[in-house]
Amino acid sequence: MAELVANIALSHAPGLTGWLDQAPKDEADRLVAGFEEIGRRFRATKPDLIIGLANDHCLNMPVDGVHDFCVGTAPRWQGPADWFSDWLNVPPYKVSGHAEASAIIRDRLQGAGFDATDSQDLLFDDNWSVPLLYLTPDYDVALVPIHMNCIVPPLISPEKCYAAGQLLAKVIREDLPDGLRVAIMGTGGLSHDPGGPKYFEVDEEFDRWFLSLLEAGDSQTMLREATIERMGAAGDGGTTELLSWLIPMGAADGVAATTVCYEPSVALRCGMGAVHWQMAA
Numbered sequence: 001m002a003e004l005v006a007n008i009a010l011s012h013a014p015g016l017t018g019w020l021d022q023a024p025k026d027e028a029d030r031l032v033a034g035f036e037e038i039g040r041r042f043r044a045t046k047p048d049l050i051i052g053l054a055n056d057h058c059l060n061m062p063v064d065g066v067h068d069f070c071v072g073t074a075p076r077w078q079g080p081a082d083w084f085s086d087w088l089n090v091p092p093y094k095v096s097g098h099a100e101a102s103a104i105i106r107d108r109l110q111g112a113g114f115d116a117t118d119s120q121d122l123l124f125d126d127n128w129s130v131p132l133l134y135l136t137p138d139y140d141v142a143l144v145p146i147h148m149n150c151i152v153p154p155l156i157s158p159e160k161c162y163a164a165g166q167l168l169a170k171v172i173r174e175d176l177p178d179g180l181r182v183a184i185m186g187t188g189g190l191s192h193d194p195g196g197p198k199y200f201e202v203d204e205e206f207d208r209w210f211l212s213l214l215e216a217g218d219s220q221t222m223l224r225e226a227t228i229e230r231m232g233a234a235g236d237g238g239t240t241e242l243l244s245w246l247i248p249m250g251a252a253d254g255v256a257a258t259t260v261c262y263e264p265s266v267a268l269r270c271g272m273g274a275v276h277w278q279m280a281a
Helices: 025-044 082-088 099-111 126-135 158-174 204-216 219-225 228-234 239-244 246-252
Strands: 003-010 049-055 069-072 076-079 093-096 116-119 142-148 181-187 257-265 270-277
Touching (some): 003 025, 003 126, 003 158, 003 246, 049 239, 069 099, 082 126, 099 142, 158 219, 158 246, 181 239, 181 246, 204 270, 228 239, 239 246
Parallel strands (some): 049 142
Antiparallel strands (some): 069 142
């Protein structure tokens, strides 16, 4: 039996690494301190494997061929993809995959009726490059990257995302190799509208409301009120990345989250934050 030792969600906006100097210094300092803190808490759990959920950004799944989930099955990954290297200001990195775990996760998702496919050839942009820099600066924790369609309609429902998180927790307990210490990481959001009419806005009221539901462990209100439409109203084309946060919330299944940091960063074009769920002593 494997163990879920870490369960987190955090932003991956490229401004955090690519143009952090454009933010006011006190805001930038608080963001760096917050993301370094979530990294410390994450590493303290000593995970062997990250199961990551992130928006694909239409990078690997074409708009006419999207799936709710695309599970990366390669034994080795590298990033960032060449086009994103200068923009992200993240040095090239390599991280191990986990072929056995990725195959099990793919099969269990498909067997439960989720729209899931797989790939051994995924390009990484800010979706993995930004969080991994803070969480695993030595890139010494294996990764199963699961790319999600969070922006091309029809989107997976919040209810299905929560159920996927419940399923992943069960897969970890029942199907992954004995003794494996596993982390679930959802990454994306908070409110932002890349290239849209709200590009220079952050919906702080929405962000704090969403975080408050995580802090209360209130899945019923979250699934009833945090609709695709409400996320889109907070910032179209970006805020629905929070679907990935509902997966660790589902894995926690009633455990309240702790907000480690939040900044409504207009300068970085994104509400940015990080939360974690205490899953183990």
